[in-house]
């Protein structure tokens with residue numbers, strides 16, 4: 094068995110740390126060749142000492158100098174680089190064959206796209222990249238000739254429930270009718286609506302089932318996360334939007350489902366633990382130990398399902414509308430949401446203003462074709478600027 098050479102974009106985040114946890118248990122299967130982080134230098138240094146990658150990347154020059162010094166003191170010969178171009182180098186110059194794309198937000202798009210073009214096995218956690226650039230990204234995967242394995246638990250579940258021969262053009266022949274994305278409904282699934290105005294970042298980040306980074310935790314609370322995932326599923330699996338449904342399932346045990354023509358519904362179940370989809374992506378098509386406790390259905394006793402309440406989750410409707418509008422609309426939705434969520438987390442933007450900023454930004458920017466990276470990056474910058482301007486009025 095050839096060893097997989099793995100680069101992890103965003104190794105200090107929730108997905109990154111879980112990825113290294115799976116890799117740690119399989120030293121004969123995986124070799125870490127590149128690790129990258131934004132600012133968490135101490136953790137990145139520890140990871141470099143343990144996994145000895147060829148390359149480590151951080152965002153800023155000052156942090157790179159500090160990391161270099163720490164590694165030198167520990168006798169680790171990892172090459173330290175910094176900045177957005179270095180993230181691309183980590184993928185293209187590190188002899189990796191597998192890239193975990195786990196940077197949060199638009200910052201992860203360019204290196205993920207580089208991995209796609211270079212024909213790597215791409216383990217995609219960074220859903221924002223696909224939401225922004227779906228068409229371009231899928232084309233890049235095709236021209237690169239690598240494998241795209243979804244890590245987002247819902248998409249990983251659907252991937253597991255689809256036949257191997259499944260493609261965009263064969264789905265009808267294979268009897269696939271609908272994809273059902275499950276959603277926990279987040280921490281405010283049944284909070285009285287009048288209490289939502291006073292929600293704090295701490296409350297929004299306290300997800301009932303999953304431990305995740307702060308941005309995706311807020312997205313789960315607003316259900317923008319599920320909206321982004323609908324768009325993600327649209328690009329990954331190529332089914333028409335009307336065939337992608339969202340179902341509230343508070344226990345987060347059924348990770349998603351595929352409904353077939355003959356009445357069969359296939360589901361993937363498991364603990365809410367990202368190491369399961371990560372291990373599946375790393376070892377595919379094999380299955381390896383992931384360190385996840387076995388599921389005990391008798392102890393769980395009940396699994397519940399219901400329709401999402403759209404009035405409670407306006408972000409979900411906004412995402413559906415952007416998906417339907419197509420072109421650059423999902424990139425605008427994503428950028429405005431990133432700006433509004435950051436302002437909610439760090440600058441006191443009220444929780445209920447998040448959907449308002451997103452909606453007004455979408456209204457302010459005309460939809461065009463999203464067929465080049467330049468267009469997408471320009472629209473991303475424009476949407477951020479519009480969203481910032483809108484927030485100055487509050």
Ligand code: NAD
Nearest residue numbers: 103104105106107108130131196197200218219220305306
């Ligand atoms: P996180 O905030 O915990 O980690 C983000 C990582 O990206 C960190 O390593 C951080 O240093 C790095 N980073 C952030 N900004 C950067 C920048 N500007 N330049 C370079 N690096 C930067 O986030 P997370 O929860 O691990 O999520 C990562 C991605 O995976 C997101 O797109 C998220 O939607 C997706 N995802 C996460 C989960 C989960 O359980 N955490 C589940 C499904 C999908």
Ligand code: MG
Nearest residue numbers: 245246247322
């Ligand atoms: Mg998910």
